[in-house]
Amino acid sequence: MGEFFSLLLGAVVTFILAFFVGITYGGLTRIITARVQNRIGPPWYQNLLDIVKLFSKKTAIHHGAMHFMGPAFIMVTAVVSVLVIPVLNEGRWFPNLNFHGDLIFLLYIMTFGPLGMALGAGQTGNPNSAIGVTRGLSQMVGFEIPWVMALVALMIQYQTTSIVDLMTIQVETGTWIAFSSPFAFMAAVMAMFGMFRYAPFDIVGAPSELASGPISENGGKYLFVMMTAGSVFAFAKLTLYVDLFMGGADNLLILVIKTFALYMIPVLYGVINPRYRTEQAIRWFWGWPSFFGLLAILQAVFF
Amino acid sequence: MINDKNAQKIVDIIQNFARKHSIWVLAYGTGCGAIEIPPTMTSRYDAERLGVRGAATPRQADVLLVTGYLTVKTLKRVVRVYEQMQDPKYIIGFGSCTINGGMYWDSYNTIKLLDKYMPVDVYINGCMPRPESVLGGFAELEKLIAAGKGDGATE
Numbered sequence: 001m002g003e004f005f006s007l008l009l010g011a012v013v014t015f016i017l018a019f020f021v022g023i024t025y026g027g028l029t030r031i032i033t034a035r036v037q038n039r040i041g042p043p044w045y046q047n048l049l050d051i052v053k054l055f056s057k058k059t060a061i062h063h064g065a066m067h068f069m070g071p072a073f074i075m076v077t078a079v080v081s082v083l084v085i086p087v088l089n090e091g092r093w094f095p096n097l098n099f100h101g102d103l104i105f106l107l108y109i110m111t112f113g114p115l116g117m118a119l120g121a122g123q124t125g126n127p128n129s130a131i132g133v134t135r136g137l138s139q140m141v142g143f144e145i146p147w148v149m150a151l152v153a154l155m156i157q158y159q160t161t162s163i164v165d166l167m168t169i170q171v172e173t174g175t176w177i178a179f180s181s182p183f184a185f186m187a188a189v190m191a192m193f194g195m196f197r198y199a200p201f202d203i204v205g206a207p208s209e210l211a212s213g214p215i216s217e218n219g220g221k222y223l224f225v226m227m228t229a230g231s232v233f234a235f236a237k238l239t240l241y242v243d244l245f246m247g248g249a250d251n252l253l254i255l256v257i258k259t260f261a262l263y264m265i266p267v268l269y270g271v272i273n274p275r276y277r278t279e280q281a282i283r284w285f286w287g288w289p290s291f292f293g294l295l296a297i298l299q300a301v302f303f
Numbered sequence: 304m305i306n307d308k309n310a311q312k313i314v315d316i317i318q319n320f321a322r323k324h325s326i327w328v329l330a331y332g333t334g335c336g337a338i339e340i341p342p343t344m345t346s347r348y349d350a351e352r353l354g355v356r357g358a359a360t361p362r363q364a365d366v367l368l369v370t371g372y373l374t375v376k377t378l379k380r381v382v383r384v385y386e387q388m389q390d391p392k393y394i395i396g397f398g399s400c401t402i403n404g405g406m407y408w409d410s411y412n413t414i415k416l417l418d419k420y421m422p423v424d425v426y427i428n429g430c431m432p433r434p435e436s437v438l439g440g441f442a443e444l445e446k447l448i449a450a451g452k453g454d455g456a457t458e
Contacts, residue, residue, distance in 0.1 A: 061389070217362055
């Protein structure tokens with residue numbers, strides 16, 4: 001029973017940590033974007049203020065049961081992935097529910113939220129939502145291929161489907177997988193551009209074209225749930241990348257440094273780029289990223 | 304709602320603080336006034352540092368910015384947009400046209416005084432108001448929100 005409560009407490013602590021780190025990263029991203037555009041930018045806690053405001057708004061939007069559940073699906077994805085992904089190498093403060101095969105489980109659960117959101121957006125009947133969903137699923141078809149290739153390469157090369165095993169291997173050998181399997185790392189990082197949906201891959205939201213796409217009928221508390229889940233999920237994904245490729249982290253400071261450095265790749269690539277069209281985005285993902293993914297699998301099989 | 308009066312007061316302070324520093328604007332660009340919004344938002348005047356940000360749809364917006372004259376036909380659409388917004392919601396009347404008709408004062412198909420049709424919170428005077436006065440209007444709205452008086456609809 002004591003073990004159960006410590007697991008529960010660890011889950012809550014991990015979630016709160018992921019929320020605050022994710023929301024701070026969101027605010028810092030807005031500052032960095034503003035500085036690139038020669039603006040001052042909002043304070044770093046602006047996203048937190050936005051979330052409190054969204055929560056305090058009255059919400060009277062009714063489109064049916066599926067529309068209610070759309071944000072909930074995103075929240076479920078964020079919470080489950082943050083529970084399965086190990087935060088630190090030594091999991092004393094952040095006990096996780098990881099198990100053998102959690103890498104395959106994550107591959108599925110990470111597409112679960114967007115798919116649930118797509119169903120919810122479909123029920124609103126807003127044409128902008130429908131176009132946004134079409135674009136989002138097309139883009140997912142694009143970036144999932146290099147992403148899955150990179151993970152399959154890791155699974156073949158190290159003969160395991162457990163994240164903890166991959167972390168242990170990196171600690172024992174002393175080299176990051178980013179160096180021992182460079183092609184898998186490159187394919188995964190390029191797939192990350194599509195996952196985070198910054199420019200040039202912000203074709204789903206696209207405020208000036210689609211009126212924010214799938215979320216155009218969601219205001220107030222719906223957006224509150226979505227922004228919270230988005231912050232948590234961003235931290236979960238970054239932690240997964242650090243665990244898989246960059247040797248995990250021994251303490252929180254190292255984790256924050258590594259995840260922030262990783263996060264800046266799509267952000268800084270985004271601020272200097274305009275937006276792709278849908279077919280351009282898919283062609284981009286099926287070009288060099290998929291080629292690197294293929295190289296990674298060849299390296300895993302033959303070397 | 305919380306029954307304890309003091310607790311409710313603290314919650315109100317926190318909520319109003321967040322509301323006044325996070326204003327999502329839906330610009331209804333009917334007239335020429337919409338041309339003053341881009342310089343307000345971009346690097347010269349940078350409204351985002353005050354928490355003012357554009358919203359894509361009425362569902363997500365807090366403030367409806369009516370920029371310029373309204374014909375009788377567009378008034379119907381603006382009221383529909385306003386009804387889709389979620390409480391608490393505010394309206395800013397932008398430019399002389401929303402105050403007294405401006406240069407359309409003797410037109411047969413534009414409305415003269417926006418306040419007769421919709422609950423306006425703040426007017427920004429000018430034809431056109433410069434970005435400084437737009438930011439001044441937002442500052443005025445922030446004062447109203449902080450005092451808890453901003454909700455023109457509940458009057």
